[in-house]
Amino acid sequence: MKLFKKISLVAVTSVMLVSSALAGAASAAPSQLSGKITVNGSTALLPLTLQAAKEFQKLNPKVKVAASGKGSVTGPQAVKKGIADIGACDWDASMDVPGFKAFSGQVANKVAVIPFATVVNNNVQVTDLSTEQLKGIYSGKITNWKEVGGDSADIVVITRAFGSGTRVNYQSKALNGGDITKKEKNYKEVGSSGDMKTAVATTPNSIGYIDLVYVTSDLKAVKFNGVAASTDNVINGSYKIWAYGYYMTKGQPTGATKAFIEYVQSSKFQQSSLKKLKFIPISAMK
Incomplete structure (x- = not known):
């Protein structure tokens, strides 16, 4: 009887091992999707x-x-x-x-x-901007960094071209629906997130906006109404510029x-x- 039980146990174990191996082989098989x-x-x-x-x-x-x-x-x-x-x-x-x-x-x-962030060139000393300050900058009412606590230098506004989803969301959430006013000088429109990153990183005294994946050490993300642009702050509800x-x-x-x-x-x-x-x-x- 004991021998029968041992044989049965070995048989069941063997079946389980074979089944597991077949399942593993099936899961490892390349997909037929084309x-x-x-x-x-x-x-x-x-x-x-x-x-x-x-x-x-x-x-x-x-x-x-x-x-x-x-x-x-x-x-x-x-x-x-x-x-x-x-x-x-x-x-x-x-x-x-x-x-x-x-x-x-x-x-x-x-x-x-x-998550989207307001970004500035590394030579800009400002580290925090409010909704009203951003509305002033993008509407053309604020034109010098000294008006928002920085050094005396003309602000170079860089924005995305019409049709950009980043622009739609930034205008709605960072500017609270405020205007982005085209100017004759110190103003540039770019066609992609990559172009925005390059433009802000290489243009002294510039400001722009971009999603977090593009933010690296060659430009600087500033706080929005005192809150840092981060995934944690989006999740906890304190940072509002996201979509x-x-x-x-x-x-x-x-x-x-x-x-x-x-x-x-x-x-x-x-x-x-x-x-x-x-x-x-x-x-x-x-």
Whole structure:
């Protein structure tokens, strides 16, 4: 009887080991998903998209993801024209927002929380700016750094071109809906987040705005109403300049496009690569 029990136990254990091995082999098998996914739009979301594409293609070698960024509005426009499967956008383009009508028939797939920061050239001594001070600077009423506690020097205003999601959100949340007034001098418009970073980093006495992933030691993020631009401060509710990032699709996504969006939304990506890039997981916001 004891011998029978031992034989039975060995048999069950063997079955379990074989089943486990087969399951492991199945999970290690390469994905059969195939196709090409084209992503256009937001340059704020571009670092996230490129990283996700790299990871997704490794898991799905028969899928190619091509991503580019020219500003948020170009994302849903490209989807509407049929030249992109995903339109990366810093606002929900299925709804009206100031300056832009809704793109009918498109679905907004929420993929990230994007913190934005006011940035200045490293030679600027100011470390904190209020809503009213920023409104004054971008409307052209405040033109010298000494008016906001800095050295006497003309402020060089750098802004994103119309159609930028970063601009839409910064104007709404940092400027409280205030104007960005074009000036004849000490004023420049740039077309992407990368261009903004370069312009502020290389232009003395300049000010601009960008999402946190682009903030490095060659420029300086200033506080907003006394609160530092950080992921923790967005999560705890004390820092207000942030927005959700979306992948817009024509109707509900399907196939490889659906799988890619679901990967970006997955806990695996949200809690690792997304956080390392200074974005915030969707689940962190209550």
